[in-house]
Amino acid sequence: AQSVTQLGSHVSVSEGALVLLRCNYSSSVPPYLFWYVQYPNQGLQLLLKYTSAATLVKGINGFEAEFKKSETSFHLTKPSAHMSDAAEYFCAVTKNNNDMRFGAGTRLTVKP
Amino acid sequence: GAVVSQHPSRVICKSGTSVKIECRSLDFQATTMFWYRQFPKQSLMLMATSNEGSKATYEQGVEKDKFLINHASLTLSTLTVTSAHPEDSSFYICSARGGQGGTEAFFGQGTRLTVV
Numbered sequence: 001a002q003s004v005t006q007l008g009s010h011v012s013v014s015e016g017a018l019v020l021l022r023c024n025y026s027s028s029v030p031p032y033l034f035w036y037v038q039y040p041n042q043g044l045q046l047l048l049k050y051t052s053a054a055t056l057v058k059g060i061n062g063f064e065a066e067f068k069k070s071e072t073s074f075h076l077t078k079p080s081a082h083m084s085d086a087a088e089y090f091c092a093v094t095k096n097n098n099d100m101r102f103g104a105g106t107r108l109t110v111k112p
Numbered sequence: 113g114a115v116v117s118q119h120p121s122r123v124i125c126k127s128g129t130s131v132k133i134e135c136r137s138l139d140f141q142a143t144t145m146f147w148y149r150q151f152p153k154q155s156l157m158l159m160a161t162s163n164e165g166s167k168a169t170y171e172q173g174v175e176k177d178k179f180l181i182n183h184a185s186l187t188l189s190t191l192t193v194t195s196a197h198p199e200d201s202s203f204y205i206c207s208a209r210g211g212q213g214g215t216e217a218f219f220g221q222g223t224r225l226t227v228v
Contacts, residue, residue, distance in 0.1 A: 034216070043118070043205055044156075044219040090155065099146055100207070100217055104155045 002027040002093045004074075006103035014111045019063075019078040021106045023091030026072065033074045034092040034100070035065055044090065050074060061085070086110045114140045116208050118220025125196055125227055133191045133223045135206030141186035142208035146217065147179075150203040162189055196227040 007022040025031055032051050036044040048059025055067040065076045074091060091103040115138040125131045135145060144163050148156040160176075162168035162183035170176045178200075180192040189208075193200055203224050207217040 036219075041203070041222065041224060043116075043221040044207075046216065046218075049216060094217075099158050099161050101158070102156045107153075 001101075002029075002031055002095050003101055004033075004091045004093045004103040006089075006091050006106050008106055009104060010107045010109065012109040012111060013081045015083055016080050019076070019081045019085065019108065021076040021089050021091075021108065023065075023074045023076065023103060024072050025074060025091075025093050027093060027095060029095050031093045031095050033065075033067065034094075035059065035063070035074075035076045036090045036092060036102075037061075038088045038090065038105075047076070047089075081108075081110045083110050083112065114138075114208075114210070114218045116142075116206065116218045116220045118206055118223055120223060121221055122224045123226070125225070127197055127227055128195055130192055130194045131196055131225060133193075133204055133206075133225075135189045135191070135208065135220050137187045137208045137210075137218070140208075140210045142189070142210060143186065144209045145183055145189040146207045146209075147181060147189075147191050148205045148207070150205060150222075152203075156205060159191075193225065196225070198227045201225055201227045 003026045005024045034049045035047040047063050048057045050067045058064045063078045089106050092100045094100040117136045119134045147159045150156050159174045160168045160170045168181035183189040205222040206220045209217045
């Protein structure tokens with residue numbers, strides 16, 4: 001069965017600094033991978049997704065992620081953090097249009 | 113992207129009563145809908161998967177008689193929490209996927225259920 005592991009339940013960066021949120025996946029077949037953002041008491045908003053096309057995926061709000069099969073990783077990055085980026089981020093995996101499995105989430109704090 | 117509307121966004125109910133949460137796909141036909149539960153500061157836990165016109169498939173440990181799921185049309189799925197108890201208080205989120213082989217699921221805004 002497919003799964004994802006997010007390393008680090010809490011990441012804190014300064015405004016303007018690089019954001020790196022880690023996600024490793026486990027899947028017996030090529031997966032579809034996603035990053036979602038969740039603000040308090042709200043649903044999930046898709047940031048970006050990997051569906052076996054380009055390995056470097058660009059998403060909304062300046063985020064991007066690179067699929068690395070050799071490392072089974074799909075880390076999320078943003079060159080310069082903004083205060084509005086503070087939220088909970090979830091990595092997710094699905095295959096064959098089955099249900100989506102989520103990582104435990106990483107809370108991003110941005111310090112002024 | 114496609115829009116999924118979840119209603120209500122917040123509900124407070126008394127112990128022993130039942131609560132119905134609706135999940136609607138507004139601009140696409142959702143052949144599959146998913147219901148998740150999220151505890152504070154935790155991830156989303158899949159409760160069940162429902163396909164239009166058939167019975168929902170529940171994850172292990174989820175009581176199907178307590179969490180009734182109906183997916184009677186391609187645009188609507190409902191989750192009914194029956195005989196609610198305070199431990200059922202949680203954030204419930206639905207997602208919907210279209211039928212054209214799409215891999216992306218679109219999420220509702222979530223429902224905060226508080227049982228008093």
